[in-house]
Amino acid sequence: MARTELPPLAAIRVFEEAARSKNFTMAAHRLGMTQAAVSYQIKILEERVGAQLFIRQARGVALSEIGEKFARRSTEALNLLADAYADAKGLSQGTLCVSVIPTFGTNFLAQHLGEFQLANPSIAVRVEVSEGLTDFETGEFDVAIRGGKGSWPDLHSHLLIPTQFTPMLSKELAESVGGINEPGDLLKLPILSHSDPWWQLWFKASGLESQDLGGRPNRQFGPQILEANAAIAGQGVAMLTPAFFKAELARGQLVQPFDLLGDDGTGYWLVFPESHRHSPKIRKFRSWIEAATLSYRA
Numbered sequence: 001m002a003r004t005e006l007p008p009l010a011a012i013r014v015f016e017e018a019a020r021s022k023n024f025t026m027a028a029h030r031l032g033m034t035q036a037a038v039s040y041q042i043k044i045l046e047e048r049v050g051a052q053l054f055i056r057q058a059r060g061v062a063l064s065e066i067g068e069k070f071a072r073r074s075t076e077a078l079n080l081l082a083d084a085y086a087d088a089k090g091l092s093q094g095t096l097c098v099s100v101i102p103t104f105g106t107n108f109l110a111q112h113l114g115e116f117q118l119a120n121p122s123i124a125v126r127v128e129v130s131e132g133l134t135d136f137e138t139g140e141f142d143v144a145i146r147g148g149k150g151s152w153p154d155l156h157s158h159l160l161i162p163t164q165f166t167p168m169l170s171k172e173l174a175e176s177v178g179g180i181n182e183p184g185d186l187l188k189l190p191i192l193s194h195s196d197p198w199w200q201l202w203f204k205a206s207g208l209e210s211q212d213l214g215g216r217p218n219r220q221f222g223p224q225i226l227e228a229n230a231a232i233a234g235q236g237v238a239m240l241t242p243a244f245f246k247a248e249l250a251r252g253q254l255v256q257p258f259d260l261l262g263d264d265g266t267g268y269w270l271v272f273p274e275s276h277r278h279s280p281k282i283r284k285f286r287s288w289i290e291a292a293t294l295s296y297r298a
Helices: 009-021 024-031 035-049 065-094 102-119 171-175 183-188 197-206 224-232 242-251 280-292
Strands: 054-057 060-063 095-100 124-129 143-148 155-168 238-240 262-273
Touching: 009 024, 009 035, 009 065, 024 035, 060 065, 095 102, 095 280, 102 124, 102 143, 102 224, 102 242, 102 280, 143 280, 155 197, 155 242, 155 280, 197 238, 197 262, 224 238, 224 242, 238 242, 262 280
Parallel strands: 095 124, 095 143
Antiparallel strands: 054 060, 143 262, 155 238, 155 262
16 A cells, blocks of 8 residues: 555544544543544544444444454554654654864863763763764754854854964973063964964954965964964964863963954854754753853853
8 A cells, every 4th residue: 555545643543542442532531632523533534444443332432343453453553653753762862963173072072071971861972073064954963063153044053152262382482482472472483374364363453463474384284173282292373262272271281472362253153953942952962061161251
């Protein structure tokens, strides 16, 4: 039988309940319907089958021969459907799949995710680090953490950490030019990823207009975490977000010569499709990560 010929699932569910209870009034009570609605669904099904499914009696109803066979198969089918739904729901609600950009993944999520899992032991978390945009249509990911201005069509966006930035370097590199006492001292040193627009924004905010960095060796490292490692190794000055490198600053692996922070209006955002906004696991993750990143916004 072609699936397009299947009767309405609602009618089958009503019939199966009525067949088990042998009473339309009781079936209506269990289904939260009126008796008239139950009778109507049974009538639809009998018309589609082309035969009586129930024999009406003075005290309730009894199944016809066709109704008996149909009831057995309907119960089996609904049980299979219920089991499949329970399995799917268990997988869906039990595993949270997160796509995250490298620096946020390394310098925040990897360091704090255990706190979320301790608080939510029934939710397993799968994390994939990627620079690319997440295609939610595939169903592979529940949420993503991305950098930008938070304006992505059809997605809910929640700001986690503003993208502030400032130059950082190793203590040894700073001492190699007698220390960094004013912004212009940075120009005596190698500048990592000097084509990054953050450099010009920061220099402008510091009072140094339109610095020409184009004649320098162009060493591009991509994610901030890679640039930070290069800076720690003394390869040059990196433009970094201080919130992500508190530990390196505390240990003296990096120094931040100036309190001045640049800001281009972007940030790190938790994003997910509008259709996922009521998911319990996403609501729990959103609540946790917004609280966990609160100190990173200072």
